Amino acid sequence: MALDHKGINIVANVILSLFAAACIIPFCLLIISSLSSEQSIIQNGYSFFPEQFSLKAYEYLWIHKLEIGRAYGITVLITVIGTVVSLAITSMLAYPLSRRDMPLARLWTFLVFFTLLFNGGLVPTYLVYTQTFDLKNTIFGLLIPGLLMNGFNVLLVRTFFLTSIPPALIEAASIDGAGEIKIFYRIILPLSLPIMATIGLFQAIAYWNDWFNGLIYLTDTNLFGIQTVLTKMIMDIQFLTSNSSAAGTGASQAIAQLPSTSVRMAIAAIGVLPILIAYPFFQKYFVKGITIGAVK
């Protein structure tokens, strides 16, 4: 099996094209079925070549623009606030940990690190956030639990500070009379833009995609973000269709009131579209960021 350079280049391109196609085709199916008429989905199923295109699903979304817009607004708001606060408290914690002269720095670092190895699990976390702190059915339930800061990012930023900010720079600023906090936001933060951009990107994606906090901390539909709306919708469909024979006419009436297939796909489409549209602009940082996280 003597593969020459040209040969393996062709083999690689063929296999990778197929893999790339497999990664992107499901998205095409999603978008196309959101643009198909309900009739053609019922007749021929989800298809790449629907008999009839239709903007009905998007018209439906437009009619319900208040609900959809609200969920969208909450997702955007949570993503922006969450990412900003997260970057702030992550870097504020990471910087003192990176200072070699900081008293007890090793102890604090260990406390951060330990959270990566061990966690209390869902039940005590849920009880702490609902019993000790009353986050159930508040917007903070989407913002705070689990997502706001993670030890892994703190350690990444700390490593960045340790390796790319010379201690002499801090000393010099301190001799010039700059206080610690001034040094932090005038010197350290501007120098750490690359790592902040990477972590901010990953945080923003995590907030945008989060449905878990909505699932466990919210029952009030007014507070649902777009991902929680999607989650509830598909669970309702599953519940009703698998119980329809038992429940009789009540359930089939409820099914009839559910948004149609193409509408569901349209909501899913507008849930991923911002990411897909923004992706070409940040893909370079995203691909690079993956390796930063992996080699600690």
Next chain:
Amino acid sequence: MGNTLRSKWKTYYKYWPLMLLMLPGLIYLFINNYLPMLGMFIAFKNVNFTQGIWGSDWVGFKNFEYLFKTSDAYIITRNTILYNAVFIVLGTILAIIFAILLNEVRKKILSRFYQSIIVLPHLISYVVVGYLAYAAFSMESGFMNKTILPLFGIDPISWYTEPKYWPYILTLVNLWKSVGFSCIIYLASIISIDHEYYEAAKLDGASKWQQIRAITIPLITPVIVMLTLLSIGRIFYSDFGLFYQVPMNTGMLSDATNVIDTYVYRSLMVMGDIGMASAAGVYQSIVGFILVLSANFIVRKINRENALF
């Protein structure tokens, strides 16, 4: 004595601005991570809402006894470990193959194009993945039943009521979502291999295949071993989204799709059985912790530098 105390106090005083910076982050860790760790004692109580959750009676290991008497305990442990084992083995092999192939693509712009496409699935939420899976496997209108199966003359299959198909579906979805991502990590370690090895091999007349087998694979083995051990350390945890969203929380599939994380979630949020839920959660935390420590211990034995701690 008083003097040293005072000088110690003085150094601490000098660092109060830095302490202040750390405060919000430390408070968050305390609330989000350390309070729940302390709250794990709930698993040893018989939760009774009239006495308040924290004031309920102690019952020792009763909750664990109940848990391990059910067949669920065995099923969720088996599913969690087997699924993760399959994901680790297939995911690693595929990621390495794709990484090697990516490295062989000669046009850099094409290689970068493939890279950005194959990590795309990693970027979307499991809710949307659930919708994509539904589009593929729905009984009445799924792409499989309406387009693929008729091509082979096979009758429609009721995917969402037949547990036997789900190990394959879940594996497929997991690989689709994660292989591109880990492929990029392996690619980074392949790119960092010194080019002179290949030059020398070429001079000796080594074929491409021989170069891959004798240079690339051995040189990335430390990375493979490290990443694999780290995933083995997390084998007791599964991706909640994959096992909850993709089978759409269907009860009929639970034999094939129930893992520890979904079991804890259902016991807590659907059944309201805090005792069972917390017992399963503590079981996961403790065994998970032991596995992480052992995995790290082994990594340390092999190569200190690659160990987490």
